Amino acid sequence: MFSRLTFPGFRSAERFADLSKFSTYCYIRDQKSVSFIRALPSALNRSISSRSIPLCPPEALSSFTVRKAGRAVFGNRPDLRTRSLVTTSKMNDVSVGFYGGGMMAEAILKGLLNRKTIAPQNMWVCELVQARREELAKLGVSVTADGEEMLSNSNTIFLAVKPNIVPIVLEDVTNFEKQNRRKQLLVVSICAGVDLGSLAAGNPRRKCIRVMPNQACLVGEAASSFTLNKKCTQEDREVVETLMGSCGLLSEVPEKSINAVTGLSGSGPAYVYMMMEAMSDAGVREGLPRAVARQLACQTVLGAAKMALEQPDVHLGELRNRVESPGGTTIAASAILENRGFRSAVIEAIREATNRAEEMSKKE
Numbered sequence: 585m586f587s588r589l590t591f592p593g594f595r596s597a598e599r600f601a602d603l604s605k606f607s608t609y610c611y612i613r614d615q616k617s618v619s620f621i622r623a624l625p626s627a628l629n630r631s632i633s634s635r636s637i638p639l640c641p642p643e644a645l646s647s648f649t650v651r652k653a654g655r656a657v658f659g660n661r662p663d664l665r666t667r668s669l670v671t672t673s674k675m676n677d678v679s680v681g682f683y684g685g686g687m688m689a690e691a692i693l694k695g696l697l698n699r700k701t702i703a704p705q706n707m708w709v710c711e712l713v714q715a716r717r718e719e720l721a722k723l724g725v726s727v728t729a730d731g732e733e734m735l736s737n738s739n740t741i742f743l744a745v746k747p748n749i750v751p752i753v754l755e756d757v758t759n760f761e762k763q764n765r766r767k768q769l770l771v772v773s774i775c776a777g778v779d780l781g782s783l784a785a786g787n788p789r790r791k792c793i794r795v796m797p798n799q800a801c802l803v804g805e806a807a808s809s810f811t812l813n814k815k816c817t818q819e820d821r822e823v824v825e826t827l828m829g830s831c832g833l834l835s836e837v838p839e840k841s842i843n844a845v846t847g848l849s850g851s852g853p854a855y856v857y858m859m860m861e862a863m864s865d866a867g868v869r870e871g872l873p874r875a876v877a878r879q880l881a882c883q884t885v886l887g888a889a890k891m892a893l894e895q896p897d898v899h900l901g902e903l904r905n906r907v908e909s910p911g912g913t914t915i916a917a918s919a920i921l922e923n924r925g926f927r928s929a930v931i932e933a934i935r936e937a938t939n940r941a942e943e944m945s946k947k948e
C-alpha cells in the first residue's frame with residue numbers, strides 16, 4: 585500500500601509514524617483515508633492503536649499525499665491524551681445550534697466553517713439582535729430570534745450567551761426537552777463560571793459539556809479545554825473533540841481546572857494583546873513607524889510562541905536565556921521587567937481571573 589503512496593516531507597512511512605512526537609492530530613474525513621490510517625500499524629510492523637490517529641506537523645499538511653485518498657483535516661495538538669478518530673459519517677448526524685451570536689459564537693462558527701467540519705446548512709444561531717443575525721447569515725448559517733426553531737433544527741447546542749443569561753436559555757431548553765422527549769440534546773457551554781451542575785438545571789439527565797475556548801477559534805489556533813458530565817457518552821466526547829479540535833488545541837481536564845483554564849487561556853489573548861500594544865508603543869517611542877512597530881510586535885509573539893510549541897521539552901526560561909546574550913541588550917531589559925514585577929503581575933492577574941470565574945460559579 586505504501587509503495588503506491590508518496591510522502592513528500594516524510595522520507596518514509598516509518599518517519600511518518602515517528603512524527604507522533606509532534607502530538608498534532610489529524611481527523612480523517614472519509615473511509616478511504618481511514619483504511620489507509622488503519623493499515624499503518626501492519627505496514628510498519630509495530631502496534632499503533634487502531635483507534636488512535638497518526639500524527640504529523642501541520643506544516644506538512646499541504647504536501648501530505650494522503651489528500652489523494654481523501655480530505656484530511658488537522659485538529660488540535662493535545663499533549664495530554666490520544667484522540668479518537670471521528671469520521672465525516674458520524675459528523676453528518678451532528679447539527680449545531682448556538683444560543684447567542686456574539687464574538688465567541690462567530691469565532692467558533694468561522695473555525696468550524698474554515699475547516700469544513702460542519703456544513704453551514706447544519707448550523708443555526710439564535711440571536712436577539714437583528715444586526716448580528718444579518719451579519720452571521722452572511723456565513724450561510726441559519727439565523728433566528730426564536731430559540732425553539734434553533735432547538736428543533738439542532739442536536740448539539742452551544743450556549744454562547746453571557747453567563748447571567750444561561751438560566752434563561754436553559755429554561756427554554758428544559759421546556760423543549762419536555763415537549764420533545766425522544767430527542768436528546770447535547771448542551772455545550774462556553775460560558776465562564778457556569779458549572780456542569782447548573783447546566784443540568786431542569787433536567788438531571790441532560791448531557792452537558794463545559795468548554796473554555798478563546799477567541800483564536802477564529803483562526804483555528806484556540807487553546808481550549810473541556811470537561812463532560814456523567815451522562816455524556818464516548819461519542820459525545822468525540823463530537824466535542826471534533827468540533828473544538830477544528831478550532832485549535834484542545835485538552836480534557838477535570839471540572840475543577842476549568843476556572844484556571846478560563847484565567848489562563850480563555851482570557852489570555854487579552855494579556856498578550858496588552859503586551860503587544862506596549863511593545864508596539866515602545867517601538868514608536870524609539871522612532872519606528874506605527875505600522876512597522878505593530879507588525880514587529882505581533883510577529884515576535886507569533887515566532888516566540890511557535891518556537892516554544894515546537895520545543896515542548898525546553899524550559900521557557902531556557903528559551904529566554906538563549907536570547908539574553910551576556911552583557912547584552914536583552915538581559916538589560918529583562919532586569920527591568922524583573923524589577924517591575926512583570927512575572928508576578930502576570931501570575932497575580934491570572935489568579936484574579938481564576939478567582940473571578942470561581943466567584944461567578946458560586947452566585948451568578
Ligand SMILES: NC(=O)C1=CN([C@@H]2O[C@H](COP(=O)(O)OP(=O)(O)OC[C@H]3O[C@@H](n4cnc5c(N)ncnc54)[C@H](OP(=O)(O)O)[C@@H]3O)[C@@H](O)[C@H]2O)C=CC1
Nearest residue numbers: 684685686687688710711712744745746747774775776797
Ligand atoms: N469573549 C471571549 O473571549 C470569551 C468568552 N467566553 C464566554 O462566551 C460567552 C459569550 O461571550 P461573547 O461572545 O464575548 O459575548 P457577546 O456579548 O459578544 O455575545 C452574546 C450574544 O448573545 C446575545 N443574547 C443575549 N440574550 C440572548 C438570548 N436569550 N438568546 C439569544 N441570544 C442572546 C447577546 O445580545 P445582547 O448584546 O443584546 O445581550 C449577544 O449578542 C460568555 O459566556 C463568555 O463567558 C468564553 C471564552 C472566551
Ligand SMILES: O=C(O)[C@@H]1CCC=N1
Nearest residue numbers: 775776846850851852
Ligand atoms: O472576560 C470574560 O469573562 C470572558 C471569559 C474568558 C474570556 N472572556
